[in-house]
Amino acid sequence: xxxTQPLHKALRECPGRExxxxxxxxxxxxxxxxxxxxxxSVLKGLGLKEGERAGILALNSDRYVTFVFGVxxxxxxxxxxxxxxxxxxxxxxxxxxxTRFLFVDDEFVPLIEEVRAxxxxxxxxxxxxxxxxxxxxxxxxxxxxxxxxxDDAGRSGDQLACxxxxxxxxxxxxxxxxxxxxxxxxxxxxxxxxxxxxxVVGLHSAPFFHVAGVGLIxxxxxxxxxxxxxxxxxxxxxxxxxxxERVVETFLVPTMMRAVLAHPRFPEFDLSSLRCMMYxxxxxxxxxxKKAMTAWPKASFLQLYGMTELSPVVCILPDYCxxxxxxxxxxxxxxxxxxxxxxxxxxxxxxxVPRGQVGEIVARGPMVMRGYWNKPEQTExxxxxxxxxxxxxxxxxxxxxxxxVDRIKDMVVTGGENxxxxxxxxxxxxxxxxxxxxVIGVPDEKxxxxxxxxxxLAAGAEAAEADIVAHCKTLIANYKCPRSFEFVDEMxxxxxxxxxxxxxxxxxxxxxxxxxx
Numbered sequence: 001x002x003x004t005q006p007l008h009k010a011l012r013e014c015p016g017r018e019x020x021x022x023x024x025x026x027x028x029x030x031x032x033x034x035x036x037x038x039x040x041s042v043l044k045g046l047g048l049k050e051g052e053r054a055g056i057l058a059l060n061s062d063r064y065v066t067f068v069f070g071v072x073x074x075x076x077x078x079x080x081x082x083x084x085x086x087x088x089x090x091x092x093x094x095x096x097x098x099t100r101f102l103f104v105d106d107e108f109v110p111l112i113e114e115v116r117a118x119x120x121x122x123x124x125x126x127x128x129x130x131x132x133x134x135x136x137x138x139x140x141x142x143x144x145x146x147x148x149x150x151d152d153a154g155r156s157g158d159q160l161a162c163x164x165x166x167x168x169x170x171x172x173x174x175x176x177x178x179x180x181x182x183x184x185x186x187x188x189x190x191x192x193x194x195x196x197x198x199x200v201v202g203l204h205s206a207p208f209f210h211v212a213g214v215g216l217i218x219x220x221x222x223x224x225x226x227x228x229x230x231x232x233x234x235x236x237x238x239x240x241x242x243x244x245e246r247v248v249e250t251f252l253v254p255t256m257m258r259a260v261l262a263h264p265r266f267p268e269f270d271l272s273s274l275r276c277m278m279y280x281x282x283x284x285x286x287x288x289x290k291k292a293m294t295a296w297p298k299a300s301f302l303q304l305y306g307m308t309e310l311s312p313v314v315c316i317l318p319d320y321c322x323x324x325x326x327x328x329x330x331x332x333x334x335x336x337x338x339x340x341x342x343x344x345x346x347x348x349x350x351x352x353v354p355r356g357q358v359g360e361i362v363a364r365g366p367m368v369m370r371g372y373w374n375k376p377e378q379t380e381x382x383x384x385x386x387x388x389x390x391x392x393x394x395x396x397x398x399x400x401x402x403x404x405v406d407r408i409k410d411m412v413v414t415g416g417e418n419x420x421x422x423x424x425x426x427x428x429x430x431x432x433x434x435x436x437x438x439v440i441g442v443p444d445e446k447x448x449x450x451x452x453x454x455x456x457l458a459a460g461a462e463a464a465e466a467d468i469v470a471h472c473k474t475l476i477a478n479y480k481c482p483r484s485f486e487f488v489d490e491m492x493x494x495x496x497x498x499x500x501x502x503x504x505x506x507x508x509x510x511x512x513x514x515x516x517x
Contacts, residue, residue, distance in 0.1 A: 001180055001181045002154060003180050003184060004069060004072050004073055005184075006222050007069060007221070010032075010033070013224070014029060014199070015028060015033075017224065019031065020227050021226060021227065021245060022062035022229045025062055027062060029224070037073060037149030038144050039067065039073070039140075039144065040149075040150050040152075041148055042070075042144060042147045043074040045143075046101060046138075046143075047124075048076050048101060050076070050155070051159070051160060052100070053076065053078070053098060053100070053163060054071045054077070054078060054079065055099040056102070056209075057081040057083060057108045058103065060205070060213070060229050061229060062229060065208075065227060065229070067103055068208075072161060073152050074150075075153030075154075077161060077163060079094070079097060079099050080209040080213075082165060082477075083107075083108065083209055084417070087114040088475070090111065090115050091119040092172065092173065093173055094121050095122075096165075096175055096373065096374065097175050098121045100122065101124045102124070102125050103125075104129075107129075109127070112134075125137045126143070127140060128140045157180055157181050158179045158180075161180045162214065163176065164178065164211050164308050166309075176308045176372060177370040177371055181366055182311040182366065182367055182368070185311075185340050185366040186215065186313055187219045187222050189338035189340040190313045192339050193302065193316045193339075198223045198224050200225045200226070200249055201248050201273075202247065202248065202250060203230070203238065203241055203245070203247040204227060204228065204230070205233040205234075205238050205256065206253065206416070207233075211307075211312040212416070233259075235260050235265075236265060239265070239268075239269040242271050243270050247273055248274065249278065250277065251279065251280075253282055254279060254282055254285075255416065255446060255448055261288075261291055261295055275299055276299060276300050277302070278304055279301070280306075282415060282447075284448070289301075289322075289331065300323070302317065303317035303334065305404070307390060308369075309368065310341075310367050310388060311368075314338055315335040315341070315402050316338055321333070334394070334401075334404050338365075341364075341367060343363045343402060344362055345358070345360065345395055345402075346359050346360055346387075355397060357395055358393055358394065359395070360389060360408055361390045361392045363387065363388050364386055368388045392407055407441075410422060412441030412451050413448065413449055414447045414448065414449050414483075415446075415448065417479050419480045421438070423476060423480065424453070424472070424482065427480075428453060428455070428471075428482075430471070433461035433463040434458065434463065434468075435458040435459075437454065438491060438504055439451060439454075439482065442484065442508040450483040451480065451484075452485070453468070454504050455468075455488070469481050486504075491504075
């Protein structure tokens with residue numbers, strides 16, 4: 001199994017089919033393959049060795065898709081850098097896996113000077129923007145003009161394809177190692193539950209740096225579809241693209257879905273071409289889901305559940321659960337295990353619990369990651385006894401549907417982004433005015449969950465919320481910073497002195513039903 005295989009298939013079967021649509025640029029599969037093979041030549045000419053990492057810090061674009069496949073064609077490993085990170089976090093991810101090459105667009109050029117100063121590994125920055133090439137960077141257009149296509153390196157199977165960084169419970173991001181086989185088998189499993197066909201037109205608005213964005217690139221290419229791309233999620237841009245290109249399928253995080261449906265211009269657009277609406281990555285409430293199903297009555301709905309370590313999909317809630325009243329009790333389920341995944345619910349000793357009993361969701365199969373880059377202890381813990389331990393608490397009903405009820409790990413999913421409480425708490429506690437804190441996720445109509453900080457101030461100290469946020473922004477990304485606060489005199493503690501976060505959550509989650517999606 002090799003991830004560039006669909007490109008070879010497209011070149012044989014449908015070279016003239018449209019592959020990429022971005023702004024005023026349109027490329028056929030013939031064009032795409034040549035661009036990919038030429039980019040691979042450029043990378044090899046710059047010194048990229050087999051298995052070496054190349055990073056990208058950019059908004060969604062056709063060039064991003066070319067980068068992903070170009071790195072693979074060259075025999076490299078791609079590192080898609082989180083565009084919401086601070087320069088400190090970006091530099092950490094580059095250095096952690098020794099990424100010497102970084103592709104950057106206009107949006108992130110202003111960060112590069114600081115990233116370069118912080119990073120020990122970064123050597124070459126390649127500019128892929130639309131303006132004049134900044135000083136100290138190489139211009140991709142010029143490099144491509146002087147290069148000739150090369151043959152596919154042919155890496156495959158268990159060989160590493162990418163390193164995707166996800167938050168760590170120790171506060172430092174972890175590099176999730178995914179192989180060609182991991183991503184290929186997961187792509188097959190994700191498209192099997194619905195007859196979505198070949199050659200469909202799909203819209204990308206989810207960020208490509210995220211595992212969901214990467215997965216969607218691979219899934220659509222596997223079916224030789226047309227990638228319609230917008231730089232970032234924006235309601236009118238999404239609706240305009242669907243109408244203009246007659247988009248058949250797309251993926252929206254629930255916060256995106258809510259924003260589209262609530263937009264005042266929603267009635268102006270003809271979105272009737274949609275036939276498949278995929279959603280996931282954060283909680284969805286039944287009211288929003290039913291509103292979406294009413295707005296797009298001809299579309300099938302699929303919920304996708306998983307995590308970066310699972311490449312990423314492990315459970316899928318099929319369309320018939322959304323459309324058939326006989327399955328009404330399944331509508332809030334995460335879904336059934338994907339065809340290539342084995343899922344069970346276990347207790348603290350990894351014993352499978354009876355159906356209906358809550359435990360930790362674990363999974364195994366060909367989509368499970370190879371491990372965390374240079375973190376053998378955390379890898380061993382996550383993959384103990386041969387199962388990936390998700391950190392999600394849930395149960396399985398008698399029909400095999402998986403339901404999620406809470407998180408075992410201290411993680412908040414806000415707008416589809418994972419935020420680890422310990423990382424935010426560490427930032428908060430670096431402020432002298434804060435004596436004690438706990439970070440939890442609380443319900444939020446827009447974001448699904450928001451980062452909420454419960455704080456005990458030091459004796460005699462004062463701290464305004466705005467000052468706390470400003471402090472945090474110097475250490476962590478904006479989306480990780482608390483959006484709401486609660487100041488208390490003392491924390492609820494266990495006998496061992498541990499803060500009882502479930503007590504802090506009770507007032508916020510009472511009557512909310514399931515806590516994660």
